[in-house]
Amino acid sequence: MEPEPQHRSWDEIIVDALRAPATWLFILGLILGAGTVHWGVEPPPAEGALMVTLHNDSDVAIRAVHFDFGHDLSESSIREGEIGPGERRRVALNHVPGAGFNVEIRYTDGQVQAFCANRGVGGWAQEVRVYR
Numbered sequence: 001m002e003p004e005p006q007h008r009s010w011d012e013i014i015v016d017a018l019r020a021p022a023t024w025l026f027i028l029g030l031i032l033g034a035g036t037v038h039w040g041v042e043p044p045p046a047e048g049a050l051m052v053t054l055h056n057d058s059d060v061a062i063r064a065v066h067f068d069f070g071h072d073l074s075e076s077s078i079r080e081g082e083i084g085p086g087e088r089r090r091v092a093l094n095h096v097p098g099a100g101f102n103v104e105i106r107y108t109d110g111q112v113q114a115f116c117a118n119r120g121v122g123g124w125a126q127e128v129r130v131y132r
Helices: 010-019 021-038
Strands: 050-056 062-071 074-080 088-093 099-107 112-119 125-130
Touching (some): 010 021, 074 088, 099 125
Antiparallel strands (some): 062 099
């Protein structure tokens, strides 16, 4: 005759789990993983995208923005649509921080601004403020 299986209470199951080394390694991993956020370590966004926030600090709406950028053997460009006065737009560029990128801004009144932005600026989250 087989012995009857013992039914364990929840507190016994929890105590046994806390005694297991794997549980403590898991908890340590959670703490260290959460610590990178609290210590100010900024991991790059998915697939190394440079996140640029363009602020329209002028009193004229932007009709279009054209970003040109490249590194190594790749060249890319992105076009963005209208950005009203005081508004901002966040754009993901497949680009490395610090290399700079070209920006051409066309305002609704016909004026055009063109410049190289953020050469030498580090970090995966950057800002560009435009005004006239």
